[in-house]
Amino acid sequence: MNDKPQITYLFDPLCGWCYGASRILGELATSPDLAIGLAPVGLFSGAGAREVDAHFAAYAWSHDQRIASITGQPFTDQYRRNVLGKLGSSLDSGPATLALTAVALTEPSRELDALRLIQEARYVLGRDVTDPRELVDILTHAGLGVAASRLGVPDQELLTENHRRVEAGRTAMRGFRVDGVPALIVDDRQSRRLVQANELFSNPELLNALTGSGRPSAGPNP
Numbered sequence: 001m002n003d004k005p006q007i008t009y010l011f012d013p014l015c016g017w018c019y020g021a022s023r024i025l026g027e028l029a030t031s032p033d034l035a036i037g038l039a040p041v042g043l044f045s046g047a048g049a050r051e052v053d054a055h056f057a058a059y060a061w062s063h064d065q066r067i068a069s070i071t072g073q074p075f076t077d078q079y080r081r082n083v084l085g086k087l088g089s090s091l092d093s094g095p096a097t098l099a100l101t102a103v104a105l106t107e108p109s110r111e112l113d114a115l116r117l118i119q120e121a122r123y124v125l126g127r128d129v130t131d132p133r134e135l136v137d138i139l140t141h142a143g144l145g146v147a148a149s150r151l152g153v154p155d156q157e158l159l160t161e162n163h164r165r166v167e168a169g170r171t172a173m174r175g176f177r178v179d180g181v182p183a184l185i186v187d188d189r190q191s192r193r194l195v196q197a198n199e200l201f202s203n204p205e206l207l208n209a210l211t212g213s214g215r216p217s218a219g220p221n222p
Helices: 016-020 022-029 054-071 077-084 094-106 108-123 132-141 145-152 156-175 197-202 206-210
Strands: 006-011 035-040 183-187 192-195
Touching: 006 156, 016 022, 016 054, 016 108, 022 035, 022 108, 022 206, 035 094, 035 108, 035 156, 054 077, 077 108, 094 108, 094 132, 094 145, 094 156, 108 132, 132 145, 183 197
Parallel strands: 006 035
Antiparallel strands: 006 183, 183 192
16 A cells, blocks of 8 residues: 555646746655656646737736746746737646647656646747647657647547546645645645745745655545
8 A cells, every 4th residue: 555645736737826836846856755647737728818918017027026036947038029928828737638638548657747848838938838849749759658648639538537527626625725836735645734925935845745754634535
């Protein structure tokens, strides 16, 4: 029986704060004492998708600068010019979420790596990761050719699993009354608790806390 703490990462691939948390997630993923599973919540897909206009672009850039100052993650001029500057485009995380599900179905051990590559393509390289063709290219060049092929021509299994994952993420958010991402749900086999963004970014001892030093009280059990 696997008695490692199970970490469920609630996120959206187009969430700037989730990109800001990518270094932290990478560090957690290297710990042999933790198991991490990704749970996309569809924050900017479906009804949450929106058009990029000048007001939104300015709003997003100001928040991006705050994220950069707190996390050290870069938001480049290429991103500002080619992504936020593409007025009339859509902020829609649906395609990127589907790309990650394709990786989860084919090479699940590389899903967090694929998320990092998609985030860097957007925020560093200024690529349009709302375009499935760009995502296919990103996966292909990452050596994830099977996932890329499935994303290029989505089959029913992929679409069904993607829907299931997003609904599971949203259910977890409701159960723990999470009002934003990124967030972690930690299951240490004795209790489940929520780690919200403020703790994720401010607690330098987070890894030690998650691997067993102290056991906080149980949270909701959705």
